Amino acid sequence: MADSQTQRMDRMFQRIMRGLVDTGRPPHYAELARALGMGVEDGRALLHAVMSAYPIGWLHPETDYIASFPPLNGLPTQYRISVRGEQKWFAQCGFEATSATWLFPGEAVRIDAPCLDCGDPVTVEMRDGRLVWVDPPGVVGHLNHGFGPSRGRPPFL
Amino acid sequence: MNLFRSEEHARRWAQFNPASEVGFISLPELAGFFGTETRRHMLDADYLSVWYPKRAAERREYVTRIGKAVPFWLGTAD
Numbered sequence: 001m002a003d004s005q006t007q008r009m010d011r012m013f014q015r016i017m018r019g020l021v022d023t024g025r026p027p028h029y030a031e032l033a034r035a036l037g038m039g040v041e042d043g044r045a046l047l048h049a050v051m052s053a054y055p056i057g058w059l060h061p062e063t064d065y066i067a068s069f070p071p072l073n074g075l076p077t078q079y080r081i082s083v084r085g086e087q088k089w090f091a092q093c094g095f096e097a098t099s100a101t102w103l104f105p106g107e108a109v110r111i112d113a114p115c116l117d118c119g120d121p122v123t124v125e126m127r128d129g130r131l132v133w134v135d136p137p138g139v140v141g142h143l144n145h146g147f148g149p150s151r152g153r154p155p156f157l
Numbered sequence: 158m159n160l161f162r163s164e165e166h167a168r169r170w171a172q173f174n175p176a177s178e179v180g181f182i183s184l185p186e187l188a189g190f191f192g193t194e195t196r197r198h199m200l201d202a203d204y205l206s207v208w209y210p211k212r213a214a215e216r217r218e219y220v221t222r223i224g225k226a227v228p229f230w231l232g233t234a235d
Contacts (some may be wrong), residue, residue: 023199053205071191071199079160087203094160099191100185102199116159119165124160124184129192132183134202138163142186143180144172148232 005049011036011139012043012050016069021103026066027075060066071096071099071103082110101126108132160184179229186223193219 003011015035019027031041044064051059060067069077071094079097081089083104091097097111111124125133160168164181182190193215198208220230228234
């Protein structure tokens with residue numbers, strides 16, 4: 001029996017997330033289409049359906065390239081994620097960075113970012129959701145514009 | 158949605174929004190906010206259809222629990 005649209009969207013979502021985890025970059029829709037056994041244009045249409053259903057991520061404007069697929073980002077940000085000593089991931093924002101730990105079960109996941117005030121480093125290490133190292137100890141999260149579309153600025157900024 | 162070395166550093170940030178004094182969250186609370194049950198299933202085969210739709214309610218419950226049930230955090234109209 002053919003997959004339903006919901007099943008196809010679930011499969012593509014998982015492929016994208018797994019691709020990001022495995023390689024540090026989001027796959028292109030043509031790669032996704034091949035992996036899912038569908039035509040390229042069907043893959044492109046399905047990617048748009050997935051992004052509509054997951055609006056906290058987005059495609060780069062005027063393209064079909066996955067720019068952001070939280071908690072990780074295709075486009076580099078100041079939130080660098082390292083696992084097993086290898087830095088090849090970026091988080092969408094400082095808040096989503098604390099969620100990256102759930103993509104690497106059992107691993108120490110390190111977040112490195114410059115403080116936007118002074119440029120000095122902020123380092124957080126987590127394992128399975130637990131904070132295991134924070135430097136400096138006073139690190140805080142800050143939401144500058146509030147959640148919700150009514151405030152006019154993307155909350156991730 | 159940024160991490161700063163301290164609240165004082167955030168307030169000195171050139172783009173700090175004066176209306177965002179309510180926008181601070183401790184790191185342990187932030188880890189909890191972005192570590193709720195649905196977050197633990199992001200690699201599951203049914204995440205998009207089963208787990209992601211539960212996230213909004215889960216977030217509302219969490220911000221209420223940590224005393225941040227205000228429009229700024231809930232994403233509701235002021």
